[in-house]
Amino acid sequence: MNLLEKLKCLLTFGQGVALPLPDISSETDPLTLFDQWFNDAQKSGILLPESMSISTCDTNGQPRSRMVLLKEYNTDGFVFYTNYGSSKSQELEANNKISLLFHWNVLQRQIRIEGEVSKTSAEQSKRYFHSRDRGSQIGAWASKQSSILTSSAELKDREAFYKKKFANLPEIPYPEFWGGWQVKPSYIEFWQGRASRLHDRICFEKHNNKWTHFKRHP
Ligand SMILES: Cc1cc2nc3c(=O)[nH]c(=O)nc-3n(C[C@H](O)[C@H](O)[C@H](O)COP(=O)(O)O)c2cc1C
Numbered sequence: 001m002n003l004l005e006k007l008k009c010l011l012t013f014g015q016g017v018a019l020p021l022p023d024i025s026s027e028t029d030p031l032t033l034f035d036q037w038f039n040d041a042q043k044s045g046i047l048l049p050e051s052m053s054i055s056t057c058d059t060n061g062q063p064r065s066r067m068v069l070l071k072e073y074n075t076d077g078f079v080f081y082t083n084y085g086s087s088k089s090q091e092l093e094a095n096n097k098i099s100l101l102f103h104w105n106v107l108q109r110q111i112r113i114e115g116e117v118s119k120t121s122a123e124q125s126k127r128y129f130h131s132r133d134r135g136s137q138i139g140a141w142a143s144k145q146s147s148i149l150t151s152s153a154e155l156k157d158r159e160a161f162y163k164k165k166f167a168n169l170p171e172i173p174y175p176e177f178w179g180g181w182q183v184k185p186s187y188i189e190f191w192q193g194r195a196s197r198l199h200d201r202i203c204f205e206k207h208n209n210k211w212t213h214f215k216r217h218p
Pocket of ligand 1: 064068087
């Protein structure tokens, strides 16, 4: 982030529309618009603009939300990485519906995405796993994500165990219990804050592999 962007971040905070609204024509593709908004968020100076809330439902219909990092997006969908044994992954195994939420407060923008998940290929997960620093790779082995800790030392002990186990290996092996989920969107809604709470909501729905769009009252 350069100085100008830092200043823009400070000056626009809470003061309404920071960047002009895009024109939405019938040809506008929501992924292109997502890409524009994501780039605006990256340029705005927001810390971790790629962080998003993901919501899943457990088998009792109880919704659960937590933050993860968006690592890739393209016409095939939005990808995040996690432990496949975690609560979120177990919930997604039982019910592949998910909702994602981005909020970029400086820009007064929100994006809601709904869709269905599938696992990324083992090759893709492996490639991403090995792009991470060694500490995070060992952390993935050490964490039994979402399980109850049996003692406060358990996590450190497990980290020490895997550090030692892999000490002589140039490359940490890929853990098959860890990988990506790809979200294929069927609904994407762009929300832009406007004066007097007359906000813009532009919604895209996918039917028969074709996106249509409409606006909602704020
Ligand atoms: C900003 C932020 C980014 C995070 N990114 C990830 C991530 O990419 N993957 C992940 O598994 N957990 C991530 N976490 C931790 C999750 O929010 C969550 O605590 C963890 O995945 C366990 O969730 P679960 O028990 O519901 O499965 C992140 C947390 C924060 C605050």
